[in-house]
Amino acid sequence: KLEGRKIQSQQIGQHLEGFEKDKNSKNKHDNSKGRKLDVETIQQQQINVMRKRFEEACNAVQNEDSGLSKIMEDGRLYNAWASLEVKSGHLKSARKILMRGIEQYPNDATLQQAAGKVEERFGNYTGARDLYGGSLRIEPSPPT
Helix, strand or coil: CHHHHHHHHHHHHHHHHHHHHHHHCCCEEECCCCCEEEHHHHHHHHHHHHHHHHHHHHHHHHCHHHCHHHHCCCCHHHHHHHHHHHHCCCHHHHHHHHHHHHHHCCCCHHHHHHHHHHHHHHCCHHHHHHHHHHHHHHCCCCCC
16 A cells, blocks of 8 residues: 555656646746647637637528528527627627627527627617617516
């Protein structure tokens, strides 16, 4: 048992040494060609791929021939895409996406609510209030 613990301790030590090397490399990772890739660059590439997929999906939903417009009952696709844009700091894109979603799904209260939040971030409180009001007209909140 003691010998097994020594081996396990050595393995943990080797693992931690590798961790320290990674930690000291300042968020850099080697790819298969030996180039250094910045973690932020990788994340941005992933976000761009997601953006493109959201756009393709929303375009397909808007296309009557695709059949997706009959399947999609609400604007959660637009909400997810706008959320990605907000988290990435692209409020103007989020605003456009949500307005596009509201145009497609005018009776989706969650789109109106999300658009209200974006308008608040822009400092457009009157627009935000109007969107929140629209959301409540579609889906009134129960009293708390």
